[in-house]
Amino acid sequence: MTLPLPTTLDEARRRGWDQLDIILVSGDAYIDHPAFGVPLLARWLESHGFRVGIIAQPDWRSKEPFMVLGRPRLFFGVSAGAMDSMVAHYTPLKKLRHDDAYTPGNRHGARPNRACIIYTSRIKEAYKEVPVVLGGIEASLRRLAHYDFWEDKLRRSLLLDAKADLLIYGMGELTLLALAQRLRDGESITGIRDLRGSCYLSRQAPDAAVHLPSWDQLSTDKVAFAEAHRLLEHEQNPYCGRILAQRYGDRQLVCNPPALPLSAKELDAIYAVPFSREPHPCYREQIPAFEQIKRSITTHRGCFGGCSFCAITMHQGKFVQSRSLSSVQQEVGRLVEKGWFKGQISDVGGPTANMYGLSCHAADRGHGCRRPSCLYPAICQNLSCGDAQGAGLLRKVRSMAGVRQVAVSSGIRYDLLEHQPDYFRELVSHHVGGLLKVAPEHLVSAVTALMRKPDGAIFERFLARFRDESAKAGKRQGVVPYLMAGHPGCTIESMAELALALRRLRLTVEQVQEFTPTPGTAASCMYYTGIDPSSGKQVYVARSDRERRLQKALLLCHLPDERAQVRKALQGLGRVDLLRRLETLLAGAPLAVAGSSRTRPPATAKAPR
Ligand code: SF4
Known part of the structure; x- marks a missing residue:
């Protein structure tokens, strides 16, 4: 023990x-x-x-x-x-x-x-x-x-x-x-002073440092803040990122380049360390976070997506680091030995489930890539997005002794799935369990571009294929879309358009995430400055609680309470045209989960990413 x-x-x-x-x-x-x-x-x-x-x-x-x-x-x-x-x-x-x-x-x-x-x-x-x-x-x-x-x-x-x-x-x-x-x-x-992935204070910055705008500049100039964020994102590639320095009075905050990504061998060594895999015995009550993850397996870390509202890239890095199959199998073996384990694995994944085993062909060649996302605006040709490892992993894990069912509940990048037919089939045939959670976040391209997410056309292709594959597998299952209101660039009109698109696709949602400008992300920079740090262009930002609430309510206007609020707000804004379009659609066919005979998805917890 x-x-x-x-x-x-x-x-x-x-x-x-x-x-x-x-x-x-x-x-x-x-x-x-x-x-x-x-x-x-x-x-x-x-x-x-x-x-x-x-x-x-x-x-x-x-x-x-x-x-x-x-x-x-x-x-x-x-x-x-x-x-x-x-x-x-x-x-x-x-x-x-x-x-x-x-x-x-x-x-x-x-x-x-x-x-x-x-x-x-x-x-x-x-x-x-x-x-x-x-x-x-x-x-x-x-x-x-x-x-x-x-x-x-x-x-x-x-x-x-x-x-x-x-x-x-x-x-x-x-x-x-x-x-x-x-x-x-x-x-x-x-x-x-030389550890990768560390920051320290000093009287002097190293000669090689890239100087970010100083604290004094940032305090008075939002353009300087947007520029500081752009520089930060540009230096996040651990293979070519440079030292950053930011002056505070007579001191310099020095930020060394990120740690190099771990090899599979290094990651395996970390996961080979023994754990009791339980909360400390001093606790008498359940801890929800443990209950949520105790039957799940983390197979990799990092995310090539670089979504502008997400902290993963700025914390774990964009290079995906995957454990070996045998390391994952060993962990499943330890899980199976637990007295409380009944054969169900609740998740096999990481920040994005279908990135297991993916890599950048050019990563270690010092190529100087500065892209914040490997997937947006298009999938980079240096990204190997094959699905042999991901699909193989799912097959192996579900065939292990003591395992009866394996779900994939981590987020899925459906633009990548277009290049992963085998993984897609495995997922739909064996790992959805009725409803697949996906996070398009929005479907209007002016917004998805600022989010660095795939646009509505890609989502529609995915949805059609999901229905098709489900039918081929003889499964009655649907999609639960996770969506976000209030992201920079998002207007009342774009939310109404999104609501109309969801209606057309016969998708409905029960929970909508409200954008929170968490520290350090590109979207937070947009929220604060009203500037997209990548392009330097102005961005519309919904700041008032009233507008943020209305944006959210627009997606929930199939619910009577929300509909009354939307009606009042749109009338107040003089947008009777939008109101009419929404009400016409809402008077149409009954709400349904795409590809499913169910009339409503179950209540959902939180966005997968
Ligand atoms: S070269 Fe392409 S795949 Fe590699 S890090 Fe840059 S954007 Fe990503």
Whole structure:
């Protein structure tokens, strides 16, 4: 049996450890499973001989909860958890959420707002001289000056605001391990300046650095902010990205190039590390995030898509890194041994399920590619999008002993599916389970272009083929489209057009995601500046709550309550023409899920990406 890592000094002593080397502090509960970043990093460091402890969801109102494991020999690592703490706490309309899926009992309030800043401050109160290293998605996406939606203003790099010693961005395994080894070998953290995937503060920027607009410029000039984002995206290719520097008064925030993508062998080594695959035994209540992932297998990381609203590319990187088939099979084997496993695997995928095994032919040739997306505006010819590995993986996993059913519930890129006939067939014939969730997000090309997503024509081709393949497989199954309201570029007219297109395609939705300008994305830059950073062109942005609500209501106008709101709002806007068109269509055929005899899809949880 694999014991969890220590969370108290007693647990550490039971392992014969009188002092820990590294303590990781997290805003999430401690679930000893590779799907969660802090436990994954902790186990990874442990497997390299470090004594690691975890302080999960400490009470941040005093320093004592940060001292339960004593003073670490090397450093504290701090993460807000699997989500940015502001995203975790507030809805897109800035209302306080009442739940938290990463906390036992789904309770809100187990972590503070701006967790990285608060945790670092308490640690520094307790152990002033111990280095603090920031990591996780909150640190990654806030590594440079960024727009903060909740304060509706720019904020400085998190490294300055938190007063930490180093910031690690991206997935971090290699960077964190190298840091731990060098500190163990006696180097000072102030001298470690060359780690890929890290940011530090300095009086001087390296000679080779690309200078982003300074904090003073950004504070007064939105065009400069859009330019800073463009430069950041241009330097995200780890094979050719350069060092970035951003001046804050007399200091420079230096951001080293991203860590190189992991090989399959390196990724396999990480997933070979033993985990108990359970929440820490101290918890008495269920943790929703664990219940959601405990029967799922992560097969790869990274996403070639580069959607402008998505944090994945800026955190995991655009190069997909896939585990080997045998590594995935070993994990399935461990899952099958669990007493609670009844043969159903809830997901086999990653950020985008059908990117398993995909690669860029030119990736390691130093070709200097600066495209933020490998799929938009068209699939790059250097991208190998064959489906042999993806389809083979699905076949192998579902044929394993103890496995009865395998679902694919990660997002699917349907533009890629046009090049993946075998995967498409496997998916439709064996892995949909009635309803396939796909995320076109929008179908109007002026909006999908800003999202860097495929347009409506590609979605319609996919839908036709999905129906066709389902019929061939003798399956009655449909598509649940995930859509977004309020994205930059999205107007009342484009939402009405989308509603009309959905009606024409006989698709209906029950939930619509409202765009949230999360830190560090291209879409957030558009929201703040009104400028598309890629083209420099002006972009329309719906800012008022009223318009954002109306955009959402337009997609839900088959529901009586929403329809009344839409009617009133469109009349108020003098858009009786749109109202008439919508009402004419709504008076037509009964609502149906495409390709299905069902009249409504079941309530859906959240967008797959
Ligand atoms: S060359 Fe093409 S596939 Fe490779 S990283 Fe650039 S856009 Fe992506």
